[in-house]
Amino acid sequence: MNAPWRPDADDRLNTKASYESTGIVVEKVRKTFDARKNSKRVVALDDVDLSVREGAIVGVIGRSGAGKSTLIRLINGLERPSAGRVVVNGTEITSLDERSLRQVRRSIGMIFQHFNLLSSRTVFDNIALPLEIAGATGSQIDKAVTPLLDLVGLAEKRDRYPAELSGGQKQRVGIARALATRPKVLLSDEATSALDPETTEQILELLKKINTELGLTILFITHEMAVVKALADRVAVIEQGRIIEEGSTYDVFAAPRHEVTRRFVSTVTGGLVPDWLRARLHTEPAAGRSAALRLSFAGKDSQAVVSQIARELQTDVNILFGQIEAIAGQPFGTLVVSLDVAAERLDRLVRELATPERSARNLTVERLGYVA
Amino acid sequence: MSPEILTMIAWSTLDTLWMVGLAGLLGTLIGLPLGVFLATSRQGELFASPMANRILGVVVNATRSTPFIILVVAIIPFTRLVVGTSIGTRAAIVPLTIAATPFIARIIEAAIREVDHGLIETARAFGATPLQIVRKVLLPEALPAITLALTLTLVSLLGYSAMVGAVGGGGLGDLGIRYGYQRFMPDVMLVVVLVLIVLVQGVQTLGDSLARRLDKRAKRS
Numbered sequence: 001m002n003a004p005w006r007p008d009a010d011d012r013l014n015t016k017a018s019y020e021s022t023g024i025v026v027e028k029v030r031k032t033f034d035a036r037k038n039s040k041r042v043v044a045l046d047d048v049d050l051s052v053r054e055g056a057i058v059g060v061i062g063r064s065g066a067g068k069s070t071l072i073r074l075i076n077g078l079e080r081p082s083a084g085r086v087v088v089n090g091t092e093i094t095s096l097d098e099r100s101l102r103q104v105r106r107s108i109g110m111i112f113q114h115f116n117l118l119s120s121r122t123v124f125d126n127i128a129l130p131l132e133i134a135g136a137t138g139s140q141i142d143k144a145v146t147p148l149l150d151l152v153g154l155a156e157k158r159d160r161y162p163a164e165l166s167g168g169q170k171q172r173v174g175i176a177r178a179l180a181t182r183p184k185v186l187l188s189d190e191a192t193s194a195l196d197p198e199t200t201e202q203i204l205e206l207l208k209k210i211n212t213e214l215g216l217t218i219l220f221i222t223h224e225m226a227v228v229k230a231l232a233d234r235v236a237v238i239e240q241g242r243i244i245e246e247g248s249t250y251d252v253f254a255a256p257r258h259e260v261t262r263r264f265v266s267t268v269t270g271g272l273v274p275d276w277l278r279a280r281l282h283t284e285p286a287a288g289r290s291a292a293l294r295l296s297f298a299g300k301d302s303q304a305v306v307s308q309i310a311r312e313l314q315t316d317v318n319i320l321f322g323q324i325e326a327i328a329g330q331p332f333g334t335l336v337v338s339l340d341v342a343a344e345r346l347d348r349l350v351r352e353l354a355t356p357e358r359s360a361r362n363l364t365v366e367r368l369g370y371v372a
Numbered sequence: 373m374s375p376e377i378l379t380m381i382a383w384s385t386l387d388t389l390w391m392v393g394l395a396g397l398l399g400t401l402i403g404l405p406l407g408v409f410l411a412t413s414r415q416g417e418l419f420a421s422p423m424a425n426r427i428l429g430v431v432v433n434a435t436r437s438t439p440f441i442i443l444v445v446a447i448i449p450f451t452r453l454v455v456g457t458s459i460g461t462r463a464a465i466v467p468l469t470i471a472a473t474p475f476i477a478r479i480i481e482a483a484i485r486e487v488d489h490g491l492i493e494t495a496r497a498f499g500a501t502p503l504q505i506v507r508k509v510l511l512p513e514a515l516p517a518i519t520l521a522l523t524l525t526l527v528s529l530l531g532y533s534a535m536v537g538a539v540g541g542g543g544l545g546d547l548g549i550r551y552g553y554q555r556f557m558p559d560v561m562l563v564v565v566l567v568l569i570v571l572v573q574g575v576q577t578l579g580d581s582l583a584r585r586l587d588k589r590a591k592r593s
Contacts, residue, residue, distance in 0.1 A: 076497055105499035116494040119589045120512040130498040132508060161588040181498075 023217050024052040024075060024185060029084030031070055031241075044070040046241040048084070054184070057211050057218040059232035059249070061225060061264055067241040068221040072187050075219065076108045077101040089184050106134045109178030109216075113190035115170040117162040123173050124149070124158040130180045148176040152206065168199035175206060179214070186210075188220035192227055204230045225264040229253065229327050237261045249328040254298045255364065273336055273368060277321050281369040289370035290340040292320065293350070296364045297333040305353070305363065306337065313349060315339050320371065338371050373559055380547060381560070385567055387461045388543035391536075392529045395465050399472030399529075400522060406432070406473070407480025408506055418492070418502040432474040440471050440532050444539055464541035468532055476525050483517035484510050516587035523579025527572050534568065544568060 031045040044067045052058045062068045073079040074086055077093045085094045093104055109130075117126045127148055128141045136144070149155045152172040162170055171191060178186055188207070192200040208231065210216050222228060228235045228249060236246040237260060245258045256262040273281075273294060282289060295305055310317045321336040341349075346367075353365040406428065412418040413425040438446070444467040448458045451466040487510055495505045511518075537545025544564050552561025 078493065078496060102499040102501065105497060108497075110494070110497045112490065112494060114490055116488070116490045118491060118509060118513060120515060120586075129495070129508065133495070133498050133500045133504055163589050187497075 023054040023056065023089075024050070024219055025085075025087040026050040026071070026075070027085050027087070029071075029074060029081045029086060031067075031074065031079060032082045043241050045074070045081070048238075048241070048243055050236055050243060050246075052217055052219050054217050055211070055215050057208075057220070057231055057233050059228040059235045060219070060221045060238055060243075061223065061228050061235060062221070062238035063223060063260075066238045068223075068238050069189065071238065072189055072219070072221050075185075075187060076105050076110060106130065106181050107183050107185070109181070109183040109186040111171065111174045111178050111186070111188050111191045113193045115162070115167075115174045115194075117170055117173055117177075119162055122159050122161055123154060123165070126162065126173055127176045127180055130177060134181055144180055144182075145176075148179055151179070151210070152176045166199075167195050168202055171195065171199075171203050172206065175203075175210070179210065179216075183216070185217045185219070188218060188222075190222055191220065193222065193224065200227070201230070207231060225268045228264075229268050233328065237264065250298070250330050250332070253327045254296065254332060273334075274321060277336060277371075280371050282372070283369050285343065285370045289372050290318070290338040291346050292336060292338045292368040292371045294366040294368050295335045295337065295353075296366075297335070298330070298363075306335070309337075309339065309349065313339065313341050313345060315341050336368065373563070377551070377557075377560060380551075381544075381563055381567065384542070384544045384547040384564075385571075388530070388533050388545075388568075388571070391461055391464050391468060391533050391541075391543055392526060395468035395472050395533075396522070396526050396529055398465070398469040399476045399525065402469075403473045403476030404480055406477035408484060408510070410477060410481040411484035412502070412506070412510075418505060432477055435470065435474040436478070440467070440535055441538070443467055443471060444536055444541075459540045461542035464533065464536040464543070467536065468529060471532060472525055472529055475528065476522070479521035479524065480514075480518055483514040483521055486517055487513045516583045516589075519579060519583040519586055523576060523583070526575045526579070530568060530572055530575070 026048055029045055029048045030043070033039075033042040033044060035041040048067075048071065050058075050060070050071075060068050060071060070079060074081055075088060075093075077086075077096065081094060085092055087093070088104065089107060091104055093101060096104065118129065121129070124145055127145045128136075131141045131144055146155075149158055152175055154169060154172055154176070157165065157169065162173065165173065174191070186207075191207075192203050195203060204227065207218060207220075211218055218231075220227070220231065232249045234247065235249045235252050236243045237252070237258065238244070239258075239260045245252060245256070245261045252261060253265055253268075256265045281292060285291070297305075306317050306319070309315075316339070318338045319335065320338055322334065324331050324333040326332070339346075350365055350367060353363065409419065410425065410428060410432070413421050413428075415422045435443075444464075447467055447470065451458050451463050454466050455462045457463050491509050491513060492505055495509045500508065533541070533543050534545030534548065535541075537543055537547070537549050540546065544567060548561050548564035551557045552564055
């Protein structure tokens with residue numbers, strides 16, 4: 001189901017120096033909006049650094065108002081930063097005038113939450129729009145659009161109007177349109193937020209396909225961690241105009257550092273502990289309550305932790321909850337167990353399991369409390 | 373009714389159509405760019421020039437708030453200058469055009485402002501110039517609304533054209549005043565009114581069906 005794990009995905013987002021010629025570099029970018037009649041001065045982005053290596057898929061996740069829309073609009077020059085610089089495909093766009101900027105924009109594709117198709121144009125003509133803007137001739141347009149219709153699976157809808165299409169089909173048109181000028185970079189602005197889960201999955205598959213087949217660099221913004229989980233090689237978490245956490249999708253999921261990140265992760269993994277179980281947890285020990293631990297396993301290495309615990313403590317290990325899911329194509333397992341042992345022995349166990357050697361093998365232990 | 377009267381009604385109808393048609397056409401030719409400019413020249417818009425926008429807005433409002441019958445009389449010198457006379461069908465076209473232009477400008481402005489702002493952003497993101505955005509996005513997307521707006525204008529112009537009859541403008545209104553009212557021929561008056569009703573109905577039906585055909589937003593079964 002998921003794309004195979006690519007070991008090189010980790011360093012696809014990298015230091016700015018080596019990738020200036022390709023991909024996207026956002027460096028020390030600050031964006032403030034001046035005070036208006038009925039609003040105060042707003043700092044939308046504050047000292048933001050972000051690099052996307054060519055061919056990578058990077059997600060920026062944040063709540064509404066966190067600054068992610070501003071960030072994506074800076075990358076195609078629809079907004080200009082108050083400070084800092086933005087380099088796309090080796091061109092520093094922050095220093096360009098409007099005319100040159102238009103040329104650069106023609107090499108950056110973009111898809112939108114509400115698709116933004118022209119209702120007066122057929123599917124074919126919508127996809128042709130960027131080509132018309134770039135001044136392509138009729139036969140050039142024909143040659144470019146027809147394969148794109150096939151790519152997104154809408155060949156027989158070419159003469160339909162957007163009103164006759166479903167949401168998923170509209171976004172396919174949006175994607176084909178974004179690819180029309182053969183851009184190297186695709187920006188996605190909440191592209192699946194208006195779609196149902198099943199359609200979302202299909203669109204994400206399509207995006208992965210064009211990333212693989214066309215080598216397209218994709219930067220997307222979203223407020224849905226599920227999209228990050230399914231699509232991104234790397235993820236940056238943005239909050240109040242700052243990037244508060246950034247790393248490979250797998251690492252961020254397996255060990256979120258920031259509270260906001262943890263909340264995002266919990267929307268996908270159920271907080272790594274499902275609600276029904278959380279409701280049964282108590283913070284204080286009491287008679288008839290046993291200690292609850294959450295064990296998280298990352299990677300493919302199997303570890304005999306449960307039997308080891310049982311053996312060492314000579315106690316029954318009761319499995320309360322367990323799941324294995326795929327994050328960025330890699331398995332990630334969660335196990336919640338309860339065991340009836342004295343406090344000091346439990347402390348020692350947690351210490352032992354938290355050794356650097358264990359962490360290196362991607363096992364983490366967390367005390368959840370006590371369960372009746 | 374005598375055949376002479378019937379011939380006069382026929383000619384007057386043609387006069388009215390000619391006046392309204394030409395005034396509508398000229399009004400659109402001038403009003404369309406004005407409307408596009410009004411809709412795109414506020415602060416932060418495609419052709420941002422807030423000062424020009426405000427001045428044009430005031431001029432448009434002033435023209436629109438002048439009662440038509442006063443406008444007709446007030447611009448007689450200008451009308452003479454343009455067409456050489458202030459009486460007859462040709463002369464009537466001048467005030468009709470001047471009345472129609474700001475009206476058309478405003479309704480085209482409204483139609484263009486209805487276009488989803490996201491579409492402008494999209495076109496900009498694909499590197500479109502402001503003129504390309506007007507040509508490829510704003511006008512085509514607003515076309516159904518513009519069609520309805522122009523229909524409305526033509527209907528209003530039919531009413532106005534009857535009014536210029538009062539000051540010797542020719543057409544159905546002129547006929548109604550001179551024969552129906554001043555010579556007390558109620559049958560002529562009745563026919564004039566009936567013809568106007570049919571014309572209005574015809575224009576409206578035509579405009580509606582054209583707008584419906586242009587509008588691709590509705591799902592077709």
